Amino acid sequence: MAKAIYTNVPRQLSDILKDVRNGRIGLPDLQRPFVWKDNKVRDLYDSMLKGFPIGYIMLWESPVDYDDKKAAIGIGEKAYKVPKDLVIDGQQRLTALVASMYGETVKDKNFQDRRIRIGYKPQTKEFDVWTQAVENNPEYISDISEAFSAKENNTSGKFRKDFIRRLNESRIKRNELELSDEEEYQIEENINELLHLESYQIPSLEIAYSSSEEDVADIFVRVNSAGQKLTENDFILTLISVYEKDRRDQIDKFCADSRIPADKTSFNHLLSVDPSHLVRMTVGVGFRRARLRYAYMILRGKDLQSGITSEEIRESNLEIFKKALDKVVDLNNWHGYLNILKEAGYISDKLIASSNAVVFSYVLYLIAKYDYHMDSMRLRKLIRKWFFMAAITYFYTGNAESDVEKQFADMREFKTADELEAYLQRAIDARFTEDYFKITLPMELETSSAISPSWYGYLASQIVLGYPMLFSTTPLSHMFSAGASGTKNAVDKHHIFPKNYLAQIGIEKDRDRNQTGNFTYLDYNTNIHVSDRRPQEYVVAFREKLGDEEYFKTCSQHALPDNFEAMDYFEFIQKRRFLMAQIVKKAYQRLCNS
Known part of the structure; x- marks a missing residue:
């Protein structure tokens, strides 16, 4: 049997959280986006109160040659200027517990500070995510960090009495009976159970500093933290958080x-x-x-x-x-x-x-x-x-x-x-060979994927060339400018051969109808005019409005073959893909010559 590179050390949660707060354990998640939803934090407390296991914490001892680093992890002043242990697995759980128990802030996905507030109903031992309704409900401790703060300040007795007093006052206002002695005793016991969560036993797997970074990194990317796959990015950013x-x-x-x-x-x-x-x-x-x-x-x-x-x-x-x-x-x-x-x-x-x-x-x-x-x-x-x-x-x-x-x-x-x-x-x-523009790129444009580099490249090419939207004088670039979209788009991605029309002629597969070769961008008014009409109908009106010269010019700018409106649909998208590739080639030549 292979020799384990870790030691299993059962520890009380309070000891681990104390070491996180004083800096002995490095927990970078207090400084980077916290990915858990608050209801997952609520469920974590519910599991602990019921005595269910919540997994283990894996720590990596810092090497001795970092002892002189003058940095601290987390928020506020630390007793330790450099962490002695680094959290390898369990970062999200510890972040959730430190933040919700002690009122520490975390970062959201946009790197803005936010609080994790969990409510607790002592009468039924229920946890809930903070809402204004929870805040206003006298049956709840709306933020459990207040209870843990009272414990730290040796005022838990006063905290419990104040909670019972407020609940009785609320009952009197609602013409209800005050709490009985038995109910008050049960509430006090259940608040104590909440506070005793700090004594929850959690396995701590401690990796020695002598383990190589390759071994620890391999462990890091293999382990799962409550289903959250850890990555090399996480590991690297953890190191930077601790040491820089x-x-x-x-x-x-x-x-x-x-x-x-x-x-x-x-x-x-x-x-x-x-x-x-x-x-x-x-x-x-x-x-x-x-x-x-x-x-x-x-x-x-x-x-x-x-x-x-x-x-x-x-x-x-x-x-x-x-x-x-x-x-x-x-x-x-x-x-x-x-x-x-x-x-x-x-x-x-x-x-x-x-x-x-x-x-x-x-x-x-x-x-x-x-x-x-x-x-x-x-x-x-x-x-x-x-x-x-x-x-x-x-x-x-x-x-x-x-x-x-x-x-x-x-x-x-x-x-x-x-x-x-x-x-x-x-x-x-x-890569940009003649065969690429004649064969490869037209084949890559044969897709209905919503994310397509070839389609995006075609649009970028039209922007390079300064082309307007189809049957419009508005530059296509305006479509992608900030604020171009609202509750109703100012422009629309539209089927040149409308979907409903294609369905009427027997082409019902979305993969066929949603080919990139069948798409263009139209401004709002043009889109309304085109609607679901077949090309032979809507082309007549635009050709009369623009005149032949401008009409053929805009068709060329949008890779529309001559007399496209009368073509078989599959012949049309095949020819158009080739013309789209030629527009990309033309844009590249513009970039070379400008």
Whole structure:
């Protein structure tokens, strides 16, 4: 039997929570988005009160060479300036308990502070999520943190008496009998049961600091915390939270700001940034690595070339990490890069099929700018072409980490900006071949998927070319501008051959009717006019209104074959897919020449 790398130590919940609050145990979840719903926290208390098991807590002892770190995890002043144990599994449970028992704030998905408030009904020993109704109901302790606070302050007796007094006053107002002595005694006992939850026994699996980061990381990504699969991202961000708190704060602030419109912040319309994005970017820029497993090795002080781990290497790695992160979160870099993507037609998150394309292209942008000192105009043009290609050809999907690792390995041989530019241009040319535009892209457009890089690329191409919506003078780009949608869209994605019309002629499968080759965007009034009429009917009115020259021009801009309205439907979408691919090619040529 293999030797276990952990020790099973049963502990009282109060001891674990005390160590979390004083900083001896590092619990980063108090600083990052808390994913549990409040009703799951309520159920956790219900299980504990009934004596059910709630799982174990897994801890990893910090290595001795971190003893001199001057940082603390969590909120407020800590008795320990550096955690001695790191929570590997059980972060969400401990966060839920610390926050709800002691009134600590957590972050929501938008990185805003919020409270977890759980109510308790002593008469029936029921828990409930806080609502205004719970707050107003005298039968409830509306927030259990008040009871635990009273216990900490040695005022539990007064707290219980006050609760009983308020409940009796409420009963008198409702012309009901006051509580009997037996009922008062039962309420006191049930409040005590609540407070005794701090004595709940929970298994603690403690991993020695001597265990390698590879072993612990493997454990981390294998274990489940109440069904919540842990990831490499979680592990890396946990390490940053514990050992580089200021950098974690910097990361979280950038991510939070990216979601809230405000000047001079990271807010943008393309990507709501997650901490994992910034870790990938930083490791890519600083260490030319794409695989996340390298990040936790770096943070633990491993030389990725020699495999040696030491305090000196750790300090050197952290210095590189910090400098790279500063480049990544520099707002001039960030917004300058996003403006390049907008020039490539990607002006909205509605056109982004993969965040990897945004993340890794940003890494290339920063490497070209800082390591190869590429001038700004040349850099803009290169990254503009690169992202356009990468987004539409699925370059960063599939085995993205392996592909980027190879790319980074190739780039280590380059000494000049000319070499880097030539290398990236060769990669673009290898994908944007004549066969790609004549065969591959039309085949990729043969899809009804709601998320399609080829469809988004076609729309981005129309934006690059400045085309208006079909049968309209309004630029398509306006459709994707902020605030374009309300309770009724100002524009609509519409079937060129309407769905109801196709059903009438026997084409009933949604996969056939919802082909990207059958879609376009119309403004609201045009959409109403088209409605469910067959193309031969609505085309007549628009051709008369626009005149032949403008009519054929708009058909060309929207890849509509001549006399499309009279075509067999399947012949139409086949020909249109080819024409859509030619519009993408034309947009790429525009990007090359502008």
